Amino acid sequence: MNRTILSTLAAILVLTRYNLFAQDAAAPSPADSAGTPSSDYVSRAEYDKLKTEHEAMKQELEALKSAVRQMANGTAPAVPQEAKPAAEAPPGPKEVAAVKESQAAAPSTAATTTSEELTGPLATHDYAIVGDAEVQFGKFFHQHGAFMLADFAPIFLFRGGDNILFEAGFDFILQNNAPGGGGNTTTVNLSFATLDYIINDYVTFLGGNMLLPLGTYSERSAGWLNKFPDAPLPRDVLPGNGVGVQLRGAIPIGDRGPSVTYSLFVDNGVSSIDGTGNADQLDLGGNVGLTSDGRFANLHGGAGWGGRVAIFWPWKPAYDVEIGVSGMSSPWDNRARRQYSAAVADWAVHVGPYIEVKGEYMNTWVGTDDHGTIDPDGWWIQAGYKLGGLKLNVPYLDKLELVGRYDTIDDGLGSRTERGTVGAVYYLTNTLWLEGDYEWATNHGPNVALPDYGLLFQISYGF
Amino acid sequence: MDSKDLAPQTAETFLRGSTKLIHSVSVVTVTMAVIVISFSARAQSPTPASKTKVETTTPVKVEALSGAELWTMNCSRCHMARNSGEFTAAQWRTILRHMRIRANLPASQAKELQKYLEAGAGK
Numbered sequence: 001m002n003r004t005i006l007s008t009l010a011a012i013l014v015l016t017r018y019n020l021f022a023q024d025a026a027a028p029s030p031a032d033s034a035g036t037p038s039s040d041y042v043s044r045a046e047y048d049k050l051k052t053e054h055e056a057m058k059q060e061l062e063a064l065k066s067a068v069r070q071m072a073n074g075t076a077p078a079v080p081q082e083a084k085p086a087a088e089a090p091p092g093p094k095e096v097a098a099v100k101e102s103q104a105a106a107p108s109t110a111a112t113t114t115s116e117e118l119t120g121p122l123a124t125h126d127y128a129i130v131g132d133a134e135v136q137f138g139k140f141f142h143q144h145g146a147f148m149l150a151d152f153a154p155i156f157l158f159r160g161g162d163n164i165l166f167e168a169g170f171d172f173i174l175q176n177n178a179p180g181g182g183g184n185t186t187t188v189n190l191s192f193a194t195l196d197y198i199i200n201d202y203v204t205f206l207g208g209n210m211l212l213p214l215g216t217y218s219e220r221s222a223g224w225l226n227k228f229p230d231a232p233l234p235r236d237v238l239p240g241n242g243v244g245v246q247l248r249g250a251i252p253i254g255d256r257g258p259s260v261t262y263s264l265f266v267d268n269g270v271s272s273i274d275g276t277g278n279a280d281q282l283d284l285g286g287n288v289g290l291t292s293d294g295r296f297a298n299l300h301g302g303a304g305w306g307g308r309v310a311i312f313w314p315w316k317p318a319y320d321v322e323i324g325v326s327g328m329s330s331p332w333d334n335r336a337r338r339q340y341s342a343a344v345a346d347w348a349v350h351v352g353p354y355i356e357v358k359g360e361y362m363n364t365w366v367g368t369d370d371h372g373t374i375d376p377d378g379w380w381i382q383a384g385y386k387l388g389g390l391k392l393n394v395p396y397l398d399k400l401e402l403v404g405r406y407d408t409i410d411d412g413l414g415s416r417t418e419r420g421t422v423g424a425v426y427y428l429t430n431t432l433w434l435e436g437d438y439e440w441a442t443n444h445g446p447n448v449a450l451p452d453y454g455l456l457f458q459i460s461y462g463f
Numbered sequence: 464m465d466s467k468d469l470a471p472q473t474a475e476t477f478l479r480g481s482t483k484l485i486h487s488v489s490v491v492t493v494t495m496a497v498i499v500i501s502f503s504a505r506a507q508s509p510t511p512a513s514k515t516k517v518e519t520t521t522p523v524k525v526e527a528l529s530g531a532e533l534w535t536m537n538c539s540r541c542h543m544a545r546n547s548g549e550f551t552a553a554q555w556r557t558i559l560r561h562m563r564i565r566a567n568l569p570a571s572q573a574k575e576l577q578k579y580l581e582a583g584a585g586k
Contacts, residue, residue, distance in 0.1 A: 128554040130561070159557040167561055198560070201570035219565060225542050252569035255527045257536050261567035310567075317535035350540055430543040462542065 124161050131155045131169070132462045134223040140454040149458075150174045153191065153222065168193035192241060206246040209288065213248070213263035213308040214238045214326045215344040215360040224462030227384055227401070227425050229435055233409040233417060233449070234378025237364045238342055239284040239328075242267030242304060257314040261324075262307065269304025269330030270340050277333035277369035279413060282340065304330030310346070318353045322346075338367040354389030358382060366412065374412030381406055384425070401425040403437075415445030423456075431462040530579020533572050541566070547583035555580040 042050070136149035155169040169191035176184050194208035211218045218240045221231065244267025250259045271287035272278075290297050306328025314320035327343040341364065348358035359381035367373050382405035388398040405421040423437030435458040441450035528536065538544060550558060556577060563573040 123553055126553040126557050128550065128557040128561075130558060155561075157557050157561050159560055165557070165560045165564065196560075196564050198564075204564050206564070220541050248564070248567060250567045250569040252571060257528055257533070257572070259567075259569050259572075263567070314536045317532045318539065320536065320540060322540075348540070353535075353539065356540075427543065430545065 125159060127156070127158045129154055129156055130463060132223040132225075132460060134229075134461070135459045136229055137457045138229075138454060141451040143451065145455075148175075151223065163198040165196040165198075166194070167196065194246075202249045202251055203247055204249055206248065207244075209241055209243050210246050210265060210267070212239055212242050212265065212267070212306070212328065213246075214306065214328060214342060215308075215346040215362065216322075216324065216348070216358075217346075217360060222462065223458070223460040224431060224433060227403045227435065228382070228405055228421060228423070228437060229456045229458035232360070232378075232380035232382075232405070232407040233419060234360070234362055234380055234407060236409060237284075237376040237378060238344065238362055239270055241285065241288075242269070243288045244268060244304070257312075257320075259312050261310045261312060263326075264305075264307035265328075266303055266305045267330075268298055269300070269302055270332045271299040272333045275299070275334035277335070277338035277367070279366065279368040279371045279374055282332060282366060300331045300334050300336040302331035302336045304328055304340075306342070308344075318350055320348075320350050322348045332366070333369070338369070339365075340367075341365045352389065354386040356384045364412075371413065376410060376412035378407065378409035380408070396426075399427045401427070409449070411445075411447060413445075413447070415443070415447035415449070417444070417449040418442045419450060433460045434458075435460060528572075528575070530575050530582075533576050534579060537566065537568055537572065537576070538562075547580045548585040550580075550585060552581040552584040555584055 131152075131154035133153065134149060134151045135147065136151075137145065138148050139145035150173070152172040153170060155167060158166045160166070171187075171189040171191050173187045173189070174184060175187065190209060192209050192211050194206045194210055197205045199205055213219065215235075215238070217232065217235055218238075220226070242265065244265055246263060246265035248261075248263035250261045252259045268287045268289065271283045273281045273283045273286070275281075287299050291299070306326065308324055308326030310322060310324030312320065312322045324346045325344070326346070327341070329339060329341040332338055332340040342362060343364075344360060344362040346358075346360045348356070350356050359379065361377075361379040363375060363377040365373055365375050382403065384401050384403040386401045390397075392398065401424065403421075403423050403425060406419070407421075408416065408418045410416045419439055419441040421437050421439045423435060426434040426436075428434060435456075437456045438453070439450075439456065440453045443449060534544065547555070559573055559577045559580065562568065563570070568576070
């Protein structure tokens with residue numbers, strides 16, 4: 001039995017070796033075939049070339065592994081040795097031409113980029129510019145139609161290490177001078193400028209000119225975030241900015257996305273235009289620091305303080321609800337006898353990627369010299385539906401979102417304005433929008449805040 | 464009322480205002496300090512109780528959200544999705560710091576988002 005098996009194996013071995021020799025003899029050499037070797041075999045030159053390339057790739061891989069290990073340890077990766085297959089096996093003219101052709105076709109190969117990136121440690125400081133720009137056209141009741149807004153709003157971000165960020169947002173706006181004055185004016189407004197320090201995973205410190213976390217609109221109002229060309233009316237009863245300090249952060253609830261967020265701030269508070277406590281002198285945007293004559297550092301000597309707490313609860317991507325409450329309080333007249341207080345509730349709901357509903361309710365209490373305590377208030381709600389949700393697969397229709405908004409404001413002195421807005425947003429790209437809206441307003445009381453109707457068109461670009 | 468009239472008035476109200484200011488700042492500072500200390504302590508201290516719990520109960524594996532899911536969940540609720548190739552990895556790192564603060568993103572989610580965006584970052 002054993003002898004039979006051994007004989008069989010010996011026969012197979014002999015036949016196999018014979019077969020290999022026969023194939024080698026039958027295969028044409030590269031020289032014989034005039035540079036066109038059979039596709040089944042490789043020549044010695046081709047083998048050597050492949051081996052050289054393989055060795056070079058191995059070296060490069062080892063260098064990458066080493067660099068990754070060093071980066072993970074927080075040290076600078078060493079400059080890798082350049083793979084030099086050319087030095088080990090000089091290519092022939094045809095090979096050089098082929099290499100040049102492939103480089104021209106794909107100038108940024110992964111290997112080239114990696115080598116460039118690994119020439120030094122990852123930068124700890126960096127900057128970026130983001131922001132938005134808008135162009136607007138409006139036609140209002142009893143007014144000429146006009147291109148009326150050219151707004152460029154860059155945000156400069158500078159990151160100093162992992163925990164420090166400086167951010168400053170500007171608004172460059174062009175507008176006509178007041179009647180009686182020729183020409184135009186370019187206004188440059190510092191929307192916000194804060195130095196942020198990330199203390200830990202749960203707390204970040206902000207100092208400077210802050211967007212106040214009263215509701216969500218002030219922090220999410222950029223032209224390419226807001227689906228309407230103008231702001232909701234009742235935002236006029238709240239300050240948008242304040243100079244001071246803030247602590248904010250988020251605490252996750254589980255691993256599936258929900259979180260509780262908070263913001264607490266102290267700032268100089270609101271102020272009075274003429275220093276008195278008369279109702280029409282409330283200045284929500286003043287008191288940002290030293291007066292321009294250098295005499296007063298704080299117009300009323302008090303401080304404003306407030307904050308926001310919210311819960312964000314997504315149950316799956318694109319399906320979520322956010323509810324927040326916020327408020328602030330501050331003296332506002334120069335004698336610090338009159339108090340301004342505000343309370344805001346905000347909410348937002350997303351039902352899939354196509355439906356969004358959100359709004360805010362705000363109430364304020366303003367102690368005055370001439371009207372006692374008044375309570376300017378208002379609310380707004382808006383909804384949007386992206387027609388892509390209909391799955392019609394019509395190219396232009398799929399990029400359209402229908403939007404509607406209702407907003408109202410009561411000035412606390414007997415005047416109230418209601419406004420309705422319907423319109424559409426057409427998404428040319430993910431950052432370039434066309435917006436068109438029809439607005440109609442109803443004014444009650446002595447103070448007429450808005451014309452009866454208007455048409456607004458806007459091009460918004462986020463960068 | 465001009466600034467000359469304001470000067471004595473402001474001086475008169477300064478002390479009264481200062482008392483209120485000190486009171487307000489104290490209250491807010493103490494509140495903030497409590498929050499900072501409590502969360503710092505929670506972030507740094509181990510949770511020995513959880514070990515016992517893991518041993519005595521059957522662990523239910525809940526998969527953490529991926530960067531893509533977090534991207535849809537957090538970013539798309541305010542703006543259209545940006546292509547990760549629009550910015551370099553270093554720029555994404557800076558922008559993510561900005562958005563973590565502005566949108567009050569939890570740190571763990573911001574880090575996952577950063578990985579996701581850096582993986583597809585432009586050169």
